[in-house]
Amino acid sequence: MHYDLTDLKVFLAVAEEGNLSRGAARCHLAPSSVSLRIKDLEEAVGAALLVREPRGVKPTPAGRVVMEHAQRCIAQLEQMHADLQPFSQGLAGHVTFFANNNAIGTYLPDDLARFFALYPSVRITLEERASDEIVAAVAAGRADLGMVALESDYSHPDLDFLPYKEDQMVLLAPLGSPFADQASVGFAACLSAPFIGQQQGSALHTFLMNRAAALGGRLDVRVQVSGYRAIVRLVSSGAGIGIVPRSALEEGDETQLAIVDLAEHWARRDLHVCVRRQPGEKNHFREKLVELLCPGRAPSNPDLNLSR
Template sequence: MRYELTDLTVFLAIADEGNVSKGAERCHLAPSSASLRIKNLEASVGVTLFKRHARGVVLTAAGQVMREHAKRCVAQLEQMHADLEPYSQGMTGHVTVFANNNAISTHLPDDLARFFMAYPSVRITLEERLSHDIVGAVVDGRAEIGVVALESEHPDLDFLPYRKDQLVLLTPNNHLLAKRDTISFASCLGQPFISLQSGAALHTFLMNHANALGGRLDVRVQVSGYRAIARLVASGAGIGIVPRTAIERSDRGRLAIVDLDEPWAIRDLRVCIPKHPSEKNVYRDKLVDILCRANARTASTVS
C-alpha cells in the first residue's frame, strides 16, 4: 500500500467538510490536487471511500472504517511529536510512574512539585492504575516506579514505605450515622453512596468488598474526584468513603467524619521498584529518594 500521511490528512479534511474544495482549502491544496490524492488513496487501499453527489461527498461504509483508523493514526503521530518536543527543548530525562487514585489525589502532587523544583528539565508520565495492575506494570517494565496500597510482596520488587492514610466515612452533619465514632462497612451498605467513577481504584475496591459481604454499593452519584464527593455529601445527597488526607479544611465543618472499623481502612502506601532494573535511570532513583524522604518527614511529624 503506497500512500502518504498527507493523503490521510486530506482524506480526513474532506470527510469532515463533506466537500472536496473545502477539504482541500483546509490542507492548503488545489481541489484538483486533493482529488488526485483521494483517487490514489482509493486505488492503494482497493475500496471506494466517498460517494460523490451534487452538493459534495459522503463517506462510504469502507470510508467510515478508514476514517476511524486514520483519526487514530494521525492522533498517535501528533502524540509522538508532543512527546518528542520536550527533548528538543532540553529535556534531560523521563520517568514513568503508575500510582493508585489515593496517592495521585493526595500526596503525589506535592512530592512531584519538590522533584520538579530540583530537576525542572525532567518529564514524568503519571498514570492511575489499580494497585495489582501497578505491580504487574513495574515487573513488566511498563512503569519504572509504582505507588500501591498492598500488603503482598513480589519477589522481583522492592517495596519502600511512602505514606500512611486512612479511609473514613463522610456523612452530612445531620445524618443518622453522623454521631457514630466508628462504623463497620457492612452497616453503611443500606445508604446511598457518592462514589468515584467506575474504573477508579477506590470504586473497584469498595464494590469488591461489598460483594464479598453479600451486598452491593448503592451508588447514587459517580464523580471524578474526592472534593466532589465531599461537596455532594455535605449537600445531603448521600454518604461517601474517602482517604482522610483528601478532606480539605474548608469541607470539614460541613461534614461528619466517622472512622471505619475495618482493618483495610488503614492504608499503607508503598513505593515499588524493580530489584534489578534492566536500565539505569538516575532520575528514577532521585524521585524514589524524594518519595521516601516524604515518608520520613511524615513519620517525624507524627512522632
C-alpha cells in the same frame, strides 16, 4: 499494503469538508493534486472512497472505515510528535509513574511540584491505576515506579515497597445521621445507606465495590463524582455517606459532617512506592524521584542507591 500518510490526510480533509475544493484549500494543494492523491489511495484500498453529490462529496462505506482509522492514526502521530518534542528541546529524562487515586488526589501533587522545581527538564507520565495493576506494571517494566496501598504483609519477589505516607480510609456521614455518633462502624453497615462514590472505573470505586461483593452485598450508589472534595460537599449537604482517605479532608470539614473510623483491617491504607529490584535500563531521574518521595528509605537493589 502501503498507505501514504499525505494521501490519508488529504482524503480526511476532503471527507470532513464534504467538498473537494475546500479540502484542497485546507491542505494548501491544488484541486487536481488532491484528486490524484485520492485516486492513488482508492487504488491502494481497492475500493471507491468518495461519491459525488450535487453539493459536494460524501464518503462511501469503505470511505467511512478509512476516515475512522485515519483519524486515529493521525491523532496518534500528532501525540507522538508532542511527546517527542521535549527531547529535541533538551529534555533531560522521562519517568513513567503509575499511582492510585489516593496518592494522586492527596500527597503526590505537592511532591511532584518539588521534584519539577529541582529537575525542570524532566517529564513524568503519571497514570492513575488500581494498586494491583500498578504492581503488575512495575514488575513487567511498563512503569518505572508505582505508588500503591496494599496489605501490610504483602510482598512480591521482584519488587521493593518503600514507605511513603500513612493514611486511613474513613466514613463521612451527614451531621445528625445514625452514623454520626458512632466511634467506628463496620463496612457492612454502610451498604444500607445512599452512597456518594467516585466515578466508575476509579481505583477507589473498584476497591469498595469488590469489598461490598465479598460481603454478599453492594453499595447503594446515589451519585458518582470525580474527586474527593465533591464527595465531602455532597455528604455535607446530606445527600448520602461516602468513604475517602483521611488525607483528603481539610481543616473545618469536621464542622460540616461526621468523620467516623472504619472498623476494617483494610481501612489502613498506607502508601508505598514500589520499584523493581532489578530495574533493567538505568534511569537516573527515577532514582532522584524515589529519593525525594522516600528520603533515607533504601531499596534492596543496588541500582537504586539513594545515598548518591
